[in-house]
Amino acid sequence: MVEQQFREYIKTISNYQEAIGVLGWDLRTGAPRKGVEQRSEVIGTLSSEVFKMSTSDEIKNFIKKLREESTWFQLDEVTRGSVKECEKELKKLEKIPEKEFKDYVILTSNAESAWEEAKHNSDFASFQPYLEKIVDFNRKYVEWVGYEGNKYNALLDDYEPGLTVDIIDDVFGKLREAIVPLVKAVTESPNQPKTDFLFEHFPTKNQEALSKEILKSMQYDFEAGRLDTAVHPFATGLNPGDVRVTTKYDEKDFRTAVFGTIHEGGHALYEQNIDKKYIGTPLCDGTSMGIHESQSLFWENFVGRNKAFWEKHYDKLKEYATGQFDDVDLDTFYRGINVAGPSLIRIEADEMTYSLHIIVRYELEKALINGEIEVKDLPKAWNDKMEELLGIRPSNDAEGVLQDVHWSGGSFGYFPSYALGYVYAAQLKNALDKDLPNYDDLLREGNLAPIKEWMTKHVHQFGKSKEPLEILKDVTGEGVNPSYLIDYLREKYSEVYKL
Amino acid sequence: MVEQQFREYIKTISNYQEAIGVLGWDLRTGAPRKGVEQRSEVIGTLSSEVFKMSTSDEIKNFIKKLREESTWFQLDEVTRGSVKECEKELKKLEKIPEKEFKDYVILTSNAESAWEEAKHNSDFASFQPYLEKIVDFNRKYVEWVGYEGNKYNALLDDYEPGLTVDIIDDVFGKLREAIVPLVKAVTESPNQPKTDFLFEHFPTKNQEALSKEILKSMQYDFEAGRLDTAVHPFATGLNPGDVRVTTKYDEKDFRTAVFGTIHEGGHALYEQNIDKKYIGTPLCDGTSMGIHESQSLFWENFVGRNKAFWEKHYDKLKEYATGQFDDVDLDTFYRGINVAGPSLIRIEADEMTYSLHIIVRYELEKALINGEIEVKDLPKAWNDKMEELLGIRPSNDAEGVLQDVHWSGGSFGYFPSYALGYVYAAQLKNALDKDLPNYDDLLREGNLAPIKEWMTKHVHQFGKSKEPLEILKDVTGEGVNPSYLIDYLREKYSEVYKL
Structure with a gap:
């Protein structure tokens, strides 16, 4: 009763x-x-x-x-x-004291427009007072809710329960150690991919039809979802019978829509396939931001940027395009879509450098919450970190510290999930290879159903009933282990750049 | 405080x-x-x-x-x-007893799918038990809430406060008396309009662009609304800054979208122009279904089916069409879109016969609520009434008593609003002519702003703060008076059919 x-x-x-x-x-x-x-x-x-x-x-x-x-x-x-x-x-x-919580909700709702304007004018000073209050709240928040070890652990718990600064420092340290020299080798390689063909006119209407076809082949269920456009694309699970994907179309770069749709489609598959018994409970949701991101990144990179996938889909792409790939062979195309190198903007970064962008943000957040730096120091600290990790320095704050929306909304502790998701994705891929050793053949045939089903069986169905590390342990037998991602990146970029 | x-x-x-x-x-x-x-x-x-x-x-x-x-x-x-x-x-x-209310909500929600299936199979018997319960509830409802005079007045009050069976009997009686012979004259006229050109292929995309242009010229504000498609088109006012229109596109009959969009656009103008001081109160809404319908029908018929409107817009229509009107002069076009005559389906009826369809429903509803007929008698009673008023008899219940969704949702008392709205629209048009004697010139110039402003000043702005009859009285100095509609129809169809 x-x-x-x-x-x-x-x-x-x-x-x-x-x-x-x-x-x-x-x-x-x-x-x-x-x-x-x-x-x-x-x-x-x-x-x-x-x-x-x-x-x-x-x-x-x-x-x-x-x-x-x-x-x-x-x-x-x-x-x-x-x-x-x-x-x-x-x-x-x-x-959380009720008054402070209410003030914070109003603060972050106003801060987002302040951030937008500050970014538009590349004017950090106008955003600084908002960010100071937001950081101040988060410093108090970690005290209110409590933590073991590092203060930042309290924030991590909101996005990635079970993960701690100790684990992440170790994982990110290894990633950094491996990726920084890889970036150097790739940058210096004489075998740079050809990319001019990527930027020719590709009509929106055709991109849309192609996006829908790819989503269908991924086993995205259009009777339980729909595809729309948004300035900042996302996927949203309203209930397992209604999980919507959004994308955006750039007629001068088809990759935005194609890889963006596959990415959001990966999120959507997770939400569509949560066991229906969890409907109407807090368990009917992805278990963490990191596991969610493992799904989107798995599909975007391990499927969408895989050569075998394009062995099936390249002809389809040509059908929808208006001639831009006619003189481009599959190998050139594959290398082109995997072009990599240091860049300033996270959301435009490639597979190789993406984690480094995340490490920049993680280290700054951790230092902020622990009172080791102050908000006013951020622009310089950001640029220094970028130089240290990626070897390039933003020339203004719009392409530096002001580029992401997250802090204006108070999402401290969120960023690590992106890189963790990537690490998880590589671990899942490794486990999946044992069950489906014919993985590349499946992609080559366009038979993605067994891959989706494997993910449903091991990840999707559980919703929030299992914690992220529990899922990982049950599938891979391990905790967080970045070596699979490192091996994958080394192998992939050695091939693409003929290192 | x-x-x-x-x-x-x-x-x-x-x-x-x-x-x-x-x-x-x-x-x-x-x-x-x-x-x-x-x-x-x-x-x-x-x-x-x-x-x-x-x-x-x-x-x-x-x-x-x-x-x-x-x-x-x-x-x-x-x-x-x-x-x-x-x-x-x-x-x-x-x-309303709480238990009965809850049961009724569930009943009507199930009845809609039962109705859909019954209509699909033209099988009244399968819907009859639902409708019996719904009628039963409504018979009890009028007793619970009370009424003066006719029992049906209690239902009218939900949709058209101030209107009574006495008033409507009189208004509808006059309409019937005037329209039935007009239908006969039109049907027998040797001057039937040419219509074949209406049914040629008109691409959806072009219809959509045209619909948007027409909405804009009506002064519909796209920054406070949007246009989408729906199987059963409607307009909805979420708040005055977000009033959405839906339409549907039939590539074999452009009239569905064009006149449908103008109709729903008329509803939307009402909601977009309610005074903002009413936001957040029950007054921020149309005052009645009838006044709402006066707006949609005013725009659909007195603007959209007016010859002067097409003097401006016919060239525009030709631009978007793919040749179907190239050999059709304006007069032929105008007569074509005003073709009229008896038909079985209300939502496809023309201006002339529309009210007769409403009278059929009104008389049946009134008889049902007063216990003069029973649900089981409806199919035959419907067909008899159709024959009596329109001179044609449905050959099955799908095109007869099962055609409308309203009764399955329990909307008894709603139908009269459609014809009342039409009567109001003609009254408003008559008052508007006094303030804007150059009405046809405005249409000819495509200058619809003064017309919309007039409606905002006299109708829209008040929201629900004035009752329907109050609005009518303040603008026209009269109560409900069908003679303007009758005069309009006689004049219009005499011209179109050269009577």
Whole structure:
């Protein structure tokens, strides 16, 4: 009886979150400008209801009753997992003073527009006061919620539970050690790929049709989703029967849409294939940002940038293009789409340098939260780190410290997930190779179903019922291990650049 | 203080309704099939919250305190209007037994799919049990909420407050008396318009561009709206800064999109131009279904089917078409788009016969609610009425009694609004002619702004703060008067059919 009431209660929370999700999707895919301010208030109303329900006396009572020993072990597995999630959330939310939380929500909502303008004008000083308050809140936040070891661990826990500064320092240290010399070798290689053919006119309409075909071949279910455009593409799981992908089309560079769609499609496959028994609970979600990113990056890089994939799809690409690849053989094409080298903008970075961009941000965040540097020091510290890791220095803050939206929204602790996801993806690929040793043949045949099914079996289906390290351990038998990614990058770029 | 708290309270209700509105728009414009069931639950959760808030002790207390004489006359006009609306809503909702209401919500939600299937199979018997329960509820409903005079008045009040069976019987009687002989004359006229050119291939893409141009010339604000496609087109006002239009494209009949878009655009202009002071209150809405329909029908017929409008727009239409009008002069085109005559399907009916379709439904509804006929008698009664009024008889129930969705959703009392809206539109047009005697010239120049401004000044801006008859009286100095519509139809069809 209590169990059923609890399940109804969390189902209501989950319904509110789904409504917020639809409103968010709508805002980012073409909601009219003049309605946005009022729409934000609607989202605010629903969000504050979710906050209230997640910290109410009612939910505390549910947890208390369900935790009683005579009850606990008779509960359904899904209920037990949900109670744990609610407890975890409650413990955090309870510790944040309500007034400070509300002020912070308003602060970050205003900070995003301040950031946009600052980036537009490359004017860090105008954003600095916002960022100082945001960092200040996060420094207090880690004290409120508590931590073991490094203060930054408290933030990591929000995005990548189980991961700590000790683990990440080790993993990122190894990545850095391996990738920095690889970047040097690639940059200096006399065998630079030809790339001019990448930048010819490719009509949007054709890119859209191609994107849909690729999504279908990835086993993305269009009866449980749709493809739209957005300025900043994303995927969103509203419920497992409605998981939407967005992309954007650059008629002068088809890669934006093709690889962007595959990337978001990877996120979407995760959400479409969570076991339906988790619907209406907090477990019906990806388990962490890192595992989510492992899915998007697996599909984008280990499938989409794999030569065997293009053995099947290159003819298809030519069909949709208007002649730009007619004189380009597959090998030249493959090398072209895998061109790599130091660049300033993270979201435009290649597979090889991507992790280095993340390490820059991770080290700055860690230093900020631990009070080792201050916000005012960031622009210089950013540029120094870029020079140290990538050998290039931004000439202004728009292409430096102001390039990412994350900090304006208070997402400290998020960035490491990107590189961790990449590390996980390589580990998963290694495990998958043992079960599907004919991996490249499958790509060559365009038979991606077994690959998707493997991911569903080992990752997707569990939703949030398993922690990231638990998933990793169960599939690979290991913890986080960057050596698979390192081996992969070395091998791949040795081939592409004939090192 | 209480006033402010009340305004915050109703703002929250209005935010919930806006969220429900977005979810509804989304469901009808391409939400993936597999997510619909779960999405309906989300809408259910939010709707039941609105029901709770609208009938809570809190709102009762607000109303009581604000109604105290010392307070009442110090209230802002918007607050006073809102209190009245909340009171009205509360009085109704309170009288419905909660259990019966909930059962009815579930019943109508299931009845819609039952209706769809029944219509598909032209099988009234399978829908009959649902409809019997729905009629039964409505018969009880009129007793719960009470009525003066005819029982059907209680239902009319939900859609067209101030209108009664006495008024409508009189109005519809006059319409019938005038239109039935007109239909006969038109049908028998030897001067039938040429129409073959209407049905040639007109690419969707071009129809879409044309639809957008026409909406813009109507002064529809695309920064406060968007145009999408839907199987059953509609317009929806989420807030005055976000009012969306939907349409559908038939490549074998451009009229579906062009006149459909103008129609929905007329609804949208109403919602975009409600005074912003009403945002966050129940007054931020069209005042009735009839006045709403007066706007859509005014634009569709008095603008879109006017010859002067096409003197400006016919060349534009030819630009977007692929040759189908090249040998068709304006007069032939004008007569073609105004072809009229008896038909079976309401939503495909022309201006002349439309009201007769409505009268069929009105008379059946009235008889049902008053217990003069039973649901099982409907198919035959429908066909008899069609024969009596339009002179044609449906050969099956799909093109007869099962054609409309309304009854499956329990919308008894809604249909009369369509014909009333048409009558209002003609009355408004008559008043507008006095202020803008150069009306046809404005259309000829494509200068629609003064027309839209006139509608905003006299209708749009007030939202729900004035009742339908109040609006009509203030603009025209009269009550409902069908003679303007009758004169208009006689004159127009005499010209088109050279009677």
